[in-house]
Amino acid sequence: MQPSTEYTTDVLVIGSGAAGLSLALRLAGHCEVMVLSKGPLDEGSTLYAQGGIAAVFDETDSVDSHVEDTLIAGAGVCDREAVEFIAGNARHCVQWLIDQGVLFDTEASTPNGDRYHLTREGGHSHRRILHAADATGKAVETTLVSKAAAHPGIQILERCNAVDLITSNRIGLPGTRRVVGAYIWNRAEELVELCRARAVVLATGGASKVYQYTTNPDISSGDGIAMAWRAGCRIANLEFNQFHPTCLFHPQARNFLLTEALRGEGAYLRRPDGSRFMPDFDARAELAPRDIVARAIDHEMKRLGADCMYLDISHRPEAFIRQHFPTIYDKLLTLDIDLTRQPIPIVPAAHYTCGGVMVDKHGRTDLDGLYAIGEVSYTGLHGANRLASNSLLECLVYGWSAAEDILRRLPTIAQVRQLPPWDESQVSNSDEEVVLQHNWHELRLFMWDYVGIVRTTKRLERALHRIELLTREIDEYYSNFRISNNLLEVRNLVQVAELIVKSALLRKESRGLHFTLDYPAMQPDPQPTILQP
Incomplete structure (x- = not known):
């Protein structure tokens, strides 16, 4: 067409x-x-x-x-x-x-x-x-x-x-x-x-x-x-996928970020019992780099079996908080949380590639x-x-x-005079859009479980096997049905997931945002991980 x-x-x-x-x-x-x-x-x-x-x-x-x-x-x-x-x-x-x-x-x-x-x-x-x-x-x-x-x-x-x-x-x-x-x-x-x-x-x-x-x-x-x-x-x-340490943990705002500037202005990270934990992990405490803070939160959540940790700036003056963090203050109030008076439930979340x-x-x-x-x-x-x-x-x-x-x-650079049009002569409209939704949810769940903040070779290999299966399904779907937004995004996400996992498997050490239980130490003379098509 x-x-x-x-x-x-x-x-x-x-x-x-x-x-x-x-x-x-x-x-x-x-x-x-x-x-x-x-x-x-x-x-x-x-x-x-x-x-x-x-x-x-x-x-x-x-x-x-x-x-x-x-x-x-x-x-x-x-x-x-x-x-x-x-x-x-x-x-x-x-x-x-x-x-x-x-x-x-x-x-x-x-x-x-x-x-x-x-x-x-x-x-x-x-x-x-x-x-x-x-x-x-x-x-x-x-x-x-x-x-x-x-x-x-x-x-x-x-x-x-x-x-x-x-x-x-x-x-x-x-x-x-x-x-x-x-x-x-x-x-x-x-x-x-x-x-x-x-x-x-x-x-x-x-x-x-x-x-x-x-x-x-x-x-x-x-x-x-x-x-x-x-x-x-x-x-x-x-x-190296950066997980932001402090994403709001709330069913009505699952992707609301709580800026690092809160910690820059003195906010503490606390356990559910109110005690601070970052000084136990790093001399810079709450001002340590994000990889360290995210792993510390993940560690404490798993150790305590807790759903979340807490970010607390309520010890700073109310006027200061409202002046410097008006967007966050107003957003939290809609969820019946007062930033100036109580700690905020937080979890790490994928943030930056x-x-x-x-x-x-x-x-x-x-x-x-x-x-x-x-x-x-x-x-x-x-x-x-x-x-x-x-x-x-x-x-x-x-x-x-x-x-x-x-x-x-x-x-x-010369402009090309003519390009071949998109050919849809061999495809039809899909009546199975639900398949893409299932693929989308499956991918994101096992990437979180197997390729998250803490990794192992076995988890990465499991993820790669699942990705290979999904890739075959999506390639077949792409070959037979007309384009849709979900199809384009799932196709790209599965491709990038494969690249993430293959990169992670190549790095036989723990460094920065890549932490694997199988190789906890850092290797000398580290190099970037480069994949060639």
């Missing part, structure tokens, strides 16, 4: 979070840009980010200190050059965001203007987190959305999924293998459309929906990682013309564990560096 629409653009940006929109705004005015948004334009992980953006804005802090904190949190497998590149370019990229209109909290006036209120989070040796109360992501996303929506040089397609990348070798074009476009699933029209592009940018976020419990929105289904892998790109460090599509410092992947920026990518910044508030920073720095590289290279 012929697609109803064929789009042509210079740069196709797949994803509409901080990475995708910052890049699109930097490109707009210089070339044609199309932004593909899987849901509404402002839906995505950026919107829900509470904490802030790490950057050196205080005279007592330094870029070197930011680098060292990142390297320590990354547990020996960060790429120092990438860390120095990102930390060194942090300030001007955050300043660009401020120039777009993002209002970060200030605390005092100086001869040079207002001074930003900087908070501290786990793993940071200084206060260096710029924030907009406890809803930084919302401030960033809404500002970028308003700018992008009003820009005449940016075309936006909402509620559209990228199905797969189109590469030159697969359509018989000679020369260097490169990306030439993508197939797009238009959910409103329920048909596959086509987009020709001289460059494609993956800014699709992570894959935390592969787990049963996650802080991420439903769209975080690993789409960009799976598409890049199918297109022949290398993937790295997918065994530290590995991803391998890129250089310009966001270039192994496939010519294809870029990956933000959580979908592996830059070397996060290593075995992401330092708090480095994620939005990475989005902004690579939004800048990739845009600069695209503008340099674009004049040398």
Whole structure:
């Protein structure tokens, strides 16, 4: 069946979070840009980010200190050059965001203007987190959305999924293998459309929906990682999945995040009997990196047979809590929980994908013309564990560096004149959508049980066996039935789950976010785990 629409653009940006929109705004005015948004334009992980953006804005802090904190949190497998590149370019990229209109909290006036209120989070040796109360992501996303929506040089397609990348070798074009476009699933029209592009940018976020419990929105289904892998790109460090230590434990708000800034401002973690436990695990107590805190919570829950642990900031003044954490305070009140007066029930939940599509410092992947920026990518910044508030920073720095590289290279890239349309002549409408729902739930449950905070080789092998069975079912389904949103997401999630498990099986040690009972010690001279298609 012929697609109803064929789009042509210079740069196709797949994803509409901080990475995708910052890049699109930097490109707009210089070339044609199309932004593909899987849901509404402002839906995505950026919107829900509470904490802030790490950057050196205080005279007592330094870029070197930011680098060292990142390297320590990354547990020996960060790429120092990438860390120095990102930390060194942090300030001007955050300043660009401020120039777009993002209002970060200030605390005092100086001869040079207002001074930003900087908070501290786990793993940071200084206060260096710029924030907009406890809803930084919302401030960033809404500002970028308003700018992008009003820009005449940016075309936006909402509620559209990228199905797969189109590469030159697969359509018989000679020369260097490169990306030439993508197939797009238009959910409103329920048909596959086509987009020709001289460059494609993956800014699709992570894959935390592969787990049963996650802080991420439903769209975080690993789409960009799976598409890049199918297109022949290398993937790295997918065994390092960050579990945020403090997700609200409540039946009516299963994915509500309680920002690390709460602990940065003095919140304690307590057992059900009210006693603190983090000092028993690490000298940094509640300000230890996330991998340590998440494992400590998991350990105490299992040891005590408890459903949850508790986060308590009620010892701080009520006015301070309400001023700094208004979003969390208001949300909890709707659940009859008073942040200023009582401890909050919490559990760890899958939060951030530290590995991803391998890129250089310009966001270039192994496939010519294809870029990956933000959580979908592996830059070397996060290593075995992401330092708090480095994620939005990475989005902004690579939004800048990739845009600069695209503008340099674009004049040398020719537009392909014609691409093959999507062929649906051999498929039919499915009357078994329930099968996909069963596959989805099965995958997320066994990934949580077998590939979670604490792992074993036996559990990983069991997970891989289940994934192989699911893959055969889904491949058969994909070959016989028309596209649906559930089909695309389950297909991508199963692919990413396989990559996660294979990465985990290759790492014969415990390091950062990857902890296995079979190999509890760290090995000397650690290296990134790289998978080649």
